[in-house]
Amino acid sequence: MVPGAPASAADKVDFVRDIQPLLKERCIACHGEEKQKSGLRLDIKAAALKGGESYGAVIVAGRSADSALIQLVTETGDDLRMPPEGPRLTAEQISLLTRWVDEGAVWPEGVDSAVAENRLDHWSFQPLRTFPDGLGVDHFIRADLTKSGLTASVEADRRTLIRRASLVLTGLAPNPEEVDAFVADADPRGFEKLVDRLLASPQYGERWARHWLDVIAFGETHGFEVNTPRENAWPYRDYVIQAFNADTPYPQFIREQLAGDATGVDAATGFLVAAAALLPGQTGKDEESIQKARQDELNDMVANAGGAFLGLTLHCARCHDHKFDPVAQTDYYGLQAIFAGVRHGERPLAQANDSKLQERLKLQERLALASHERALLEPPAQLGEGAPLRPEVSPRRNIERFPPVETRKIRFTIQKTVDDNRHEPCIDELEIYATDARNVALASDGAKPEASGSYDNPKHRLAHINDGRYGNSRSWISSTPGGGWIAIEFARPESVEAVVWGRDREEKYRDRLATEYLIEAQMPDGGWKVIAASSDRQSPGAGEGTPQAELSEVDRRQAGKLDNELQGIEQRLAALWGDSVVYAGRFEPAPQMFRLHRGEAMQKREAVSPSAVQALRPEFRLPDETPEQARRIAFAGWLADPQNPLVARVMVNRLWQHHFGEGLVSTPNDFGRNGAKPSHPELLDWLAGEFIRSGWSIKHMQKVIVMSACWKQASAPRPDCLAVDAQSRLVWRFPPRRLEAEVVRDNMLASAGTLDDRMGGPGFSVFAPNSNYVRLYNPKPEFGPAEWRRAIYMTKVRVAQDATFGAFDCPDAGQPQPKRPRSTTPLQALNLFNSGFVIQQAELLAGRIEQQAGPTRPDQVRQAFQFVLQRVPDAEESQLCESLVEEHGLPALCRALLNSNEFLFLP
Template sequence: MRLTLLLALAPFVSSTAAASDDRAKPPAADFVRDVQPVLAKHCVSCHGPDKQKGGLRLDRGPDALKGGDSGAAIVPGKPTHSPLLQRLTAEDASERMPPDRDPLTRAQIETLSKWVEAGAKWPAATGTAEQHWAFVPVKRPPPDPKHPGRNPIDALVTAKLSGNGLSLSPEADRRTLLRRLKFDLLGLPPTPEEVEAFAADKSPDAYEKLVDRYLASPHYGERWARHWLDAVRFAESNGFETNQPRPNAWHYRDYVITALNDDKPYDLFVREQLAGDLLGADAATGFIVGGAWDEVKSPDTTLTLNQRADELHDMVGTTGAAFLGLSVACARCHSHKFDPIPQLDYYRIKAVFADVQHGERPVRTGDPVARAKEADRLRAQLATLEQQLAALEPLADPVAPDARRAAVNPKRNTDRIKPTRAKFVRFVVFETNNLEPCIDELEVFSAGPQPVNVARASTGAKATASGTYPGAPNIHALAFLNDGRYGNGRSWISNRSGRGWVELELAEPALIDRVVWGRDREGRFADRLPTRYRIDVSLDRESWSVVASSDDRAPFAKDAALVPGGLTATEKATWVALAQQIDGLRQKLTDLDRGPVAYAGRLVPPEVTYRLHRGDATQPREAVGPGALTELGPKFDIPEGASGPERRLALARWITDPRHPLTARVAVNRLWQHHFGTGIVDTPSDFGRNGAKPSHPELLDWLASELVERAWSQKAVHKLIVTSATYRQASAARADGLAKDAQSRLLWRYPPRRIEAEPLRDAVLFVSGKLDLTMGGPGFDLFEPNGNYVKVYAPKKQFGPAEFRRMIYQHKPRMQLDDTFGVFDCPDAGQIAPKRNVSTTPLQALNLLNSSFALQQADFFADRVRKEAGADVGAQVKRVFALAFQRPPSAKESSAAVTLVREHGLAALCRAVLNANEFVFVD
């Protein structure tokens, strides 16, 4: 039983005092001095950062005033209406808070009552963003004339060094600098010729010209895309127990590479990944659905609800981590324990993504006018080929069931008839190979030298049917029967098992000689195929004639030949060639019409979003509209009734608002991290209170402001970094630096580091002369093909030219790593990997020394050296060192290498240098 505050205070105060208190408003209590200690001692253990019983949190103002699952706990100005005080003063011990303890004292109750009656003011500095460096606006530091350098980066770094009694190291030699720069920007080693040319170029801007050339290289996007794909958990399989491939996920990878090569402004890069469907960059939304997905849906509604909640959770969490450097996902079950992210904000962002589901959709590419012209050209070419193919088809003869025509097949069937005038064409199905009959497109062609499909809805033809399956999803409808588009995704399904009919009324009577139909011309589905059917025509809808049927076809069989019977060997060869050309043209037309299919998310009307009690999908509470973080960044609202794409674009604009304190900081920190091995903030996807503090806060803010001022150009920031004296330092260790900063965080030298798995594999192929620099498109596979329902990833043991592309183009499965280079700390894409581990293990040495790939490439490397250096062993040794290390061998190295070649062969030397620290490390 709950009592009012006045009744609850009866044991402690007299009625006269109560009346007096009612007449005279008490002085306000000081929150920090009087109120906060009471809450901290008696309430926060159950309603604080570690747990929030009843959804109530009392250690932060906005959360305390918002209340919990039962509504507001504090009503400012009305202590008698505040459930918090009612529970604190309840006579019933089972109702009174805190539980299992002595009740609050009279003085504590009076303190809280006075505070609530005075308005329950919560100081602005308590639990707000202003307490943390990353949540305040970016402030561009002024230049410091006491610390000059090549650019302001050096001034800010040397100021920090000077304060610690350190200084920059001298500039690295040209070979080291060139090798460092090319691996950093392109992920490839330099050639001996590049090193010689750079050493010979005495112009003062020689290095700057090299930087510009590398930044303009198409290989720049390939190198830096890998960093981004790690941070956004990109992979090309679904994960979970079946881990099936996503054959069309590569479009997002190619989008990222192209965007980086084009130096797409970073703010637009962000907006396109969240709302590319509105911005002409459909493939970019592969970011949203790039995470793991449990494709196996259960009939258990509870499990399905949790699967959907987990899908959206991944979208919210990755968006917050990638663009804002915040662990927004931590607010799913309760308000964030450390950062100002109320639980409600999590669900506001979740509502933004409520229109996105995992799956594929067509994506637009290229100029639409050019695509239309190309489509017209292909249609004319297709009509000619189809006419030639039809001439080889035997005429349908419904009264002569002698199996003279090929059996029906799922992809495409032609019923050629004698020229007949018709206004109505009816296709009647009597039997299928299973389930309800399905037709993806029913075409009727006019007779003559220039046949036209007169059955299309766009020419005025109308379709009717015996019925359409009532439970069919929106990919199956009668309107799709003659819309001119192929595939299961736009098809008609009958409402009767094994039977049904469709009828086309042509716009005008026409002389026709061909009916073409298929179950799924994309070739993905073979069920629901009509195996017994009849085609009727009529001029008046009353008198019908049978013009074709399945009676003169060969009996249906799963693997029946598609070539008609009765053809000579030459005619069969012609038929097969024409059919292949037609299939190719149709696929090109499909791609032009809808664009290629990419794993970029299925877009649906936004579902209603509810706040979930403790994040449990089976415990929905109030409905929540779309929005963003309310306590961080610029204030904004998403209009009520905004569509799904409009919601996502609004969120993207909020994230990329130049006033946002996080976006630019997070972006430049990622660039700095991959140039120096460690970011200015060592937790690149967590800038919150639990993340690391910046080693150079002023430098971070200067770079962030510079990114915005330079129109969000990432290449401009790259150039600033790599042309700085800080970047151009030697990497040699110094006693003073090691004593004060062993990790080189203050940047008294350039930190040497091992190259990652991808550039290491690329470098091996590069020096062996086998690297294929073909860009874009579907990737290569390092695992044996198999079609198991539960995908089994068996590593390949043999490699050929198909596997010799750059590793960015490897078809990357989730949870499975390449057998050779996976041990070099490759992330498995099970979750975001904004920062890779760097380990040293025996398996790394063994794989690089003894794997079939390493042995094969060592042989290729030796073959290349023999061709380029000839038979002289000394010349061979020099060429090996030049290709692998971009320098000549020392006398000692030369002597040992010559001995090794003479005793064990050139391949042994090549294998050795591929395992040398100098090959796998960048100084």
């Protein structure tokens, strides 16, 4: 039938027979898959019935007089008539369209135009596949190698494995002693024990936080023309480090970043305002300029959430429906409604600090020393019958001293509380002092708490037990009335000799106090040894005790002096913490949001409710009256719902990328139709499923990957495999690659023995101070110990790079960079060989070698190789390097080794 030929008046108009051919011939060129003028698309039912930007619904079923489609095809003027070019529709064709609309505009499901594929058929929107039990990474890798006629490479030697694992998981090479011990370890579980140790290292979080900060374009300046600093943005960086170290379950990681203000992790919402933003004085004062700037802020929030968690380019739907993925423009503005109450700016924060940070750090250092000194004045615990009684427990501070014990975990078990077990017991801080006066229980030192059960609200959380904060509002409460236990596992085995604890150091509360308890240390065999208990304390209410009964007069006076000092320090610290602010967003009631015509800030169309991508499961839409904070909490829950097919896939792909240099999907922030297809689709789904089954444990997934045979392969090239797969995408070997700039810099410092491993707090700057209105970020001419911390703590300035290492493809925080390019340029070689920083560290390394190895050339060369490359040189290398040292000096050899490919590349 000729398109649009008249149907019999007695017959109902049939869409497939009568209407679809007409639309395809006369309308689809301007309103189809490739082009949607005025936002109108007529090849897909849902899009056609929704309408375009200018007229709303163009097809009103049963009412042709109200349908813009009919009005436009009957328009007589040239400006508005449709189609705009070519012959007009005939009277018969117009009549056919009119009858179809008046008869109800029946458009059967599943008969959309052939030019428009169903976008939900895309692989990434499909549910995760399920697999039989017992499979692993190597099953899928071997299967694809076999299909391609390739074989896996042999396992790398142990020296390579420990260097590779250390660099990937912590960003720091092992020291020579660790290498020698691992090579000599005959334990079949030796490599697994190494991986467990590296994953438990505090340096693990510092390494992997950098990857996440790249994804979200985290910066510590505002960007744009003046690019002024955000002095208090750094707590978000510290939060990410701590979250990776604590192996925070991924749904919790998402929830904290979207709504940490509701869960007591305020710094985490730095995620929402990580991107650049115009300062109030940089926008025009007219309403249109203000609204445009606000739209740009909201766009960055939507784009960051979409790219980081969903792997979708949601911001492409700002002006029209997404041209490739099933994201409607109304979905985009529904997501804006989620973030509508979020504003850039600072707010008070308990965990951060600003100008008074240095005072706080000094006070905390003195607090630890004074607490240890005070503990040493207490007589050690004397357990058993007949032991002299210590005073009854105090709500404020209790000291438990015992003979030094080597352990990695201390457990505090509560058996009774002051109110006869009516209430759940509370502890505001559990401090554990090593023999060298360090409080090794602190989370900032990598210690991890666990408990039999815990309250979880802003004031009372498990994380508060070792956060260095005192008072009821930062305490742990057991979920067991009158009992329960709390344990602290240290980052490494420690020799400890004292525990200090209290119910409330601020002395505001005296209830929920533990009166009967045991303190135990875990032994190497896994058993527990009681090291202190309440059995040698007076019963509550039995009368005033004599805390220093066994002390000399001199010691009693010193104890009283220390008690007064400690109380003063704690009070001052509380005041300093109370003054803290963080650049993590401000929150206000969410206004009504609207779809904007072509994304124009001043062209509002229909109102939209808080919602997400409606094409994805499960469906997500909230009432307009939903409070601002509740919107973000609900959205976080939707993201982490196992029905959502994208979130787990996207995250495990990121983990694979940073282990192998390339993701299974090579476009980590775009899992849509414009993105790459997965190289191993079944493996991707298996990893995503395992991620969910593990309780969303990132460390578990990294161990799964690192323990696989394919990860442990040698990296040597093989001509037969290169001919088939030059990029090693099939993983027939471990793909070698150059280390990132931060890792190179950190390991130069570590080799020279100058690396400052202090964690957390404000970062250091590699730029000279200036106070210009338009900030000029000029490199510092010289560097000293203040700049010798790990690169993760380098203040991240937008669109300004470190003079030496910026040439190594560092993101500039102008845009998210989920995958760094790996370029090779002459400037990189010149920077590494000639920069003042590298020359300085080479000289310091030479001094370290001379101190360790003495004046003998062969010993110096051997020591240089061990410090830099974690191995000894062979005979030829020794001879060449001794000649180099003889002719040009030891710093020249150090400089050469720090520029060697073996140092700069992941083996």
